[in-house]
Structures are given as structure tokens and as C-alpha cells.
Amino acid sequence: MIKGNFIDNLPRVYGIYTGGFLAFIIIMAICEQMGMTAKTIGICFVAFTVAIYAIIGYLSRTAQADAYYVAGRQVPTVFNGMATAADWMSGASFVAMAGGIYFKGYGYMALLVGWTGGYVLVASLLAPYLRKFGCYTVPDFIGTRYGGNLARLLAVIVLTVASFTYVTAQINATGTIASVALDIPFQYAVYVGLVSILLCSMLGGMRGVTWTQVAQYIVLIIAYLLPVFWISNKMGAGFFPHFMLADEVARIADLESQFGLGTVKNTAADLATVPKGLAGITKAHSAVNATPWAFISLALAMMMGTASLPHVMMRYFTTPSVKAARKSVGWSLFFIFLLYSSAPMLATLSKLSLIDPNLATGIIGKSISEVQSIDWYQNWNQANLMFVSDFNGNGTLELNEFFMGGKAVVLATPEIAGLPYVISGLVAAGGMAAAMSTADGLILAIANALSHDLYYKIIDPKAETAKRLVVARVLLVVIGFAGATIAAMEIQGILGSVIWAFDFAMSGLFFPLVLGVWWKRANREGAIAGMALGLISGTAYLIWVRNGGSGFLGITQLTFGIFGSAVSLVSMVVVSLITSAPDAATQKMVDEVRVPAGKSILGKQH
């Protein structure tokens, strides 16, 4: 199936796959009608989809460096767009984003703007040039453009710090979903998730990851959009929610003032009784609730981080040409847009169905005991994602007495809106696909950088292909287990560590990458200073603020990359200018990178 003219057959292969998946959903729906339990449906969904990914991973096995590192550079633009979208949209995007919008409104939506706007920077500043360069990994570019092992090593370090921070969150997310769907303890579920992840990437490297990511995108987008459209239609909110929810958004604003949002405050003693991780609605849904700088700084940090994250950048190394790399960025963002533009709609539908007393599902204004006897409330209360308490003792549930976990918006809304359980199973499979695909890309990015840049380029340049690929696979497993072990300790929430990863990446890599293409005068010394000082100062700022430091210029622990990258830029420019210009060969190399036609800088096998 993967041989011969597989590339020409791609639309047909994935068309059949999509049809098969839809048929599977229908079969599950029929099984539910015939009395299959919710638990069995959940297991079927997760097991079936993971098995498919594993088969694709097996069929994509390879023994060639070119295929292992960059999928043979023959992935068509549209399919690379889907793979990038899956690579990009993590457990955080899928499970936590709608919840963040639900609770924090406008201030949180800076992430939507930041996580999409960054692709403009990717398309215009970096992706086509790095594709022309012909590198296997991001440190490969840094190492060749600036020359020397130290620059390459620093790039590997920044990449590892950023990607590892990110990957623990993704393994954590696969573990959470696997533990709920398969009903096993989280500590074991994490390793179930890890094995699923490794099945996709170990045999085929980038080739395996590419074709599983396309499959995972199809699952996750169906799993996200189907409930949004269904709930919207069921509520009578509109056939096409994206264009038709204006009345609902306005209605929420009315209800907010009616219920005294922001005027009725809970006491600290009352809040102490709320289980950890749950939050009430305290911010306006659609109104502007953040200062311009708070919004812009977060969006800017995410945009620059997007352009520095190696697992995204390396997806554009797999396209057939420079031209294709540019278009592929557009397709990536289009496929991401489909989900991101739906998240605020899901948050709106979810919030309205919970708080509107005119709807059958609304719980605000009902008596506490009535709410506590609802089936779904009991389920999600047990899962520690929902909580009500009669703070003012009037026996009625008020807006400030209802608490929910961020994940519940995606996971529980189908059940609240009265959709069949098959949809909840589908959502679990979608969340699993989102977290797995991102984890795969990240683990591969780290393992490839360590095997190609550290082992092959620095430690043993004479190693044969077979040995290099064995090292790459061993590293893949080791990094996966290290990530899973840390994930099992549950140190930090999913979203927090994702945002940190962006800040780490932009602190160390944004300017060394961009200036490597756009500023010929940038030299090795400058790049080394930029990467080292950027990462160190960003990390120092994070530690300072985490330990009670006040910070400055309104830069928080979520946007510390703005400080790190500013230090990186200044030190890179200053050090470059006080040291000698790059030699003629390097200058010529930069000239060639800037022209799409002609041979790539690094050969096919390097």
C-alpha cells in the first residue's frame, strides 16, 4: 500500500480511510442503540483508532536516512498541511482551548490570534529558506549556516529544552484520555499512551509520523466539528454555528449582568471548599477584559514561539520543493483554522446550555438538590470536573456557586446537551489523536536532533546509515520514557507547560534562525551569544517571576520569551558587529538559500 505510486493514490487512500471511520462511528451508534455500554464504546473508539495508526506506522517502516528524517521529501502540500495541523494541534488545543475561552474570554483568545498569526512569520521569514537549505533538522541549519560544533550544540540544547517541556504535557494528555476511556489508573495509562505514540514513529521515523498525522488530523477534526454542529442544531442556535451565534453571544452578555457577574464575589473561605483545578465563571464572555498590552504581549510571544518550534519547522522539510513549502504553510493554517474558529463557538454553546434558565439543560436558578441529582452532574462531579455549593444558603444555584474544570467544556458538553454517548467516545478518540500526533512530532524532533546533530555530526561523523538509524530509534524510546516518567509525576498543568515551550523556543532560536537568512552579517559568535544568552535570560526571568519576583513591563511567566528574545536579539547583533564578518563561502551560501531554484545547500545524503 505504501509502495509504488502511493503518493499519487493519497486522495483515494485517505478518502477510503475517512469513509471507513465514518462507517465505524455509525456502527458504534447502532451498537449503542442495541445496548452496548458507554465504557465498551469508549474502549472501542480508542483501541480502533490507535490500532489504525499502528498499522500505518508499520507500513511506513524504512531503512533510509532520507525517508527516516524527512519522509523522502515528497509529501504533497495539502497532505503536509493536514499533517502539520495535527502536529500543531495538541491535547491543549483540543481539550483545553475551548475551556480556556469559556473561563477567561477575550484575554485568553490572544492565544487564538497568536497560534495562527505565527504561521505568517513561518511562511514569510523561514520555512521556504530552510527547505531550500536541505537540512534534516533545525540545528542542522544553525550548525551549517554559522559553522562549528558549539553553535550546533546550543541549538540542540534549546530545541531539547523547549520540546521536552512540551512533550511531557502531551504524554500527560494521552494518559488522561487513556485512563478515562480504558478505565485504568493514570500512572499506567501514561505508558499505554507512550507505547501508542512510539508505534507510530519508531519504524518509519518522519515517514511514519507524516502518514499517521494525516490520519490523526481526520479523526480529530471530525471529533471536534461534529459535536459543535450537532449541539448548535439541537439547541436551535443555528445550522452553521460560526455564522449564526451572534444572538447567543449577546444572550450570554445579558445573563451575565442579570446574574451579577463581577458584582457577587465569593469569600476566600468559600472558595477554599472548591476542589483544586475547578473554576467558576468570573470573566465576561465576549467583552474586552484584558489590557491591550496583556493581549498583545501574549499573542506576540505565541507568534514568535510558533516560528521557532522545531517540530513545526521540520514538517516543511518534507515538501518536494520550496514553492510547495510556502503553499503548505497556507494549507496548514487553513486546517488549523477549521478547529480554532470552532473553539469559541463550542465555548459559547457550552456556556449558554449551562447558564440559560430558558433551556432545559440550564442549571443556574434551579435548586441545588435538583442539580445534584442530574445524571451527568453526578458523573462529572465524580470525575472531579464539576462542583456546586450553596454558599449563600438560599437553596438555589447561583452563577458564582457553579464550578467546572477546563477540560469539561470539550469532554462534558456533548453529554450535557443530551447527545448520544457515541459522541463522547468520538471526542475521546479525537483528543487522543491530537495529543498523540503532537507528542510524536516532538519526540521525533528531539531524537532526530540528538541522533543527527549530536551523534552523527559531532560525535561519530563516520557512522553508517544503519547505525545512525539504530541510534535514532533507541533515542526515540529513551526520550519517550523519560517524558512519560515526568508526565506520570504530574508536576504541571497541560496548558502552562505548552505556553512555556513557546517561550523557551523563541528565547533561544527565533533570532538566530531569522537573522541566519535575512542578515548576511550575522556570524557564529553572534549566534552563539544569541542562543546562549537568550535561553539563559529567559529561564532566569521565569525562575525569578515564579519565585515571587514582580517582573517588569508587564511580562509574566507566560510571556517571558519576550524578554529572552529581546536579550537574544541585542546580544546577537552586538556580538556579530564587534567580531569579524562571516567568510565569503558562508556569504555565498546565504545568497543561494535566498533563491528557490538550484541545488539545496546540503546534499540528499548528508
Next chain:
Amino acid sequence: MSKQAQHWEKTRGLLMITLAIWFVFSIGIFLFGAEMESVGGPFGYPLTYWFTCQGSLGIFVILIFWFANRQEKIDEEFGFSEKGDD
């Protein structure tokens, strides 16, 4: 000026235009988030809200495709375009 220098000058010009549009819709308009709030936007949403959940995102998608086409034209003009595959 050599062909290559001219090509790069045009490429840089396109970059500046692209980044200017990007700047307006990712940063510029959000300086006035509170001011735009009372203005009605497409489909009846408040304008600021619409930009954060659809407007800016959609504009970025279109911007990248527009940029890719323009850059391709520049490459073709100087004969630097790759032959064959897409």
C-alpha cells in the same frame, strides 16, 4: 545591480508588505480592543470578538496564500522558479 540583488530587493519588499498586514491584524487592531467593542462586526458579533475568533485568523490564511503566489511570481520573473513539481 545583479539579477540576484534585484530579486532579493523585490522579495524583501514583499516581506515588508506581508509583515505590515500581519502586524495590523495581529497587534495593531488589538490596541483598540475596547474602542472597537461597541461596533457591530460581521454576522452580528461584536467587532473585537469577531476578530479574535474568526477575522484575524481567516485573514492570516488568505495572507499566506497571497504571499505564496506573489513570491512565486517574483521568482518566475527572474527565472529562479523551480521547474516541474508543485
